[in-house]
Amino acid sequence: MQRNIKSVPDRRHPHIFLPLSPEGWGQRWRENEITHLIDAKVWYLYWTYITQMNQTHTWPIQQSLSCVCIKRKGAYERIWGNLTPLQEERLKRLRQRTQVSFDSSRRDHQEALKSLWYATYPDQELHGLISDQWKEMGWQGRDPSTDFRLILSFISGAGFISLENLLFFAKTFSVSFQRLLNKAGGKRATWEYPFAVAGVNITFMIMQMLQLHSCRLSYPSFLEDEWAFDVLYCVAFMVMDKQWLEKNASYMEFNDVLKSTRAQLERELLLDDVLRIEDMPSFSLLS
Structure with a gap:
């Protein structure tokens, strides 16, 4: 039986929506047959980074990951990547x-x-x-x-x-x-x-x-x-x-x-x- 995977907002940073788990994120996209939209390495690094910040309560994201580009496909989104220094x-x-x-x-x-x-x-x-x-x-x-x-x-x-x-x-x-x-x-x-x-x-x-x-730039x-x-x-x-x-x-x-x-x-x-x-x-x- 397939589970219904949902996204939840991070409580300290409500503009960042996190899936319940990296595996859940992958399943969510596989179920919609658009796995080609996900760069697994980018997502893994991003998830690891967010998890570390949640545990340490330090959130250095403002220094090295201040903005993330989000690419939308209908009701779904993917991480496009961090802004370059020039874009920042x-x-x-x-x-x-x-x-x-x-x-x-x-x-x-x-x-x-x-x-x-x-x-x-x-x-x-x-x-x-x-x-x-x-x-x-x-x-x-x-x-x-x-x-x-x-x-x-x-x-x-x-x-x-x-x-x-x-x-x-x-x-x-x-x-x-x-x-x-x-x-x-x-x-x-x-x-x-x-x-x-x-x-x-x-x-x-x-x-x-x-x-x-916003730190979630769609374009x-x-x-x-x-x-x-x-x-x-x-x-x-x-x-x-x-x-x-x-x-x-x-x-x-x-x-x-x-x-x-x-x-x-x-x-x-x-x-x-x-x-x-x-x-x-x-x-x-x-x-």
């Missing part, structure tokens, strides 16, 4: 970026906002950081910092990094950026989504999806390049707009479109041949 450093820098709120009194933040304007409208002079001109880009008022504060009153993060994402998109994939900004192509709703504010929401959606502050591909997060942002924006058109959506349906966008990104990031963001099928939407 990239993750650290990315986490730091997400902690910076937009501050309109900071000179570098002011300059970044101006850079976004001139990357978007190179032939149009900006009359000030507070101006009706910003509404053209899809900010909700005369002062973009108001939109940052409004969003940050509901969520933590998605501040300055969302401005960096927009600026990266404008400079790196200018054709795609301008097409979305100007709502070119497709049958558009009378009440369209505001471009810039949508971009801020996309940044936060990606941060949630990647679980940047290590976003650490394969220094700018992978920003490239993923551009892909996400294109996917969102594509789904917007396919659903013939209007402003009030934006959150539903954002949810379906996240679902598609998650599916693509889990494909076996997607090792970098550039390998995602939807990357081809960019130009």
Whole structure:
């Protein structure tokens, strides 16, 4: 008779789910005929390490095994491996970026906002950081910092990094950026989504999806390049707009479109041949 193998959370570290035993883990995967997904050596070392930490109560995992990549297959997961030192450093820098709120009194933040304007409208002079001109880009008022504060009153993060994402998109994939900004192509709703504010929401959606502050990273591909997060942002924006058109959506349906966008990104990031963001099928939407 086959036993029903379950996973249980470690009490001191509830984000780490441990099977009842290494043998039980192996049986769980054999029963589902996907043993090729398990690297036995990696699992054995990991289990031994966790067992040792449980016994000694030392948990040096924060020093040498701070993050583990988890690969999901349906309802199942496998250990993908530890982050390399370079990936750890990239993750650290990315986490730091997400902690910076937009501050309109900071000179570098002011300059970044101006850079976004001139990357978007190179032939149009900006009359000030507070101006009706910003509404053209899809900010909700005369002062973009108001939109940052409004969003940050509901969520933590998605501040300055969302401005960096927009600026990266404008400079790196200018054709795609301008097409979305100007709502070119497709049958558009009378009440369209505001471009810039949508971009801020996309940044936060990606941060949630990647679980940047968790030690269980499901999508290590976003650490394969220094700018992978920003490239993923551009892909996400294109996917969102594509789904917007396919659903013939209007402003009030934006959150539903954002949810379906996240679902598609998650599916693509889990494909076996997607090792970098550039390998995602939807990357081809960019130009």
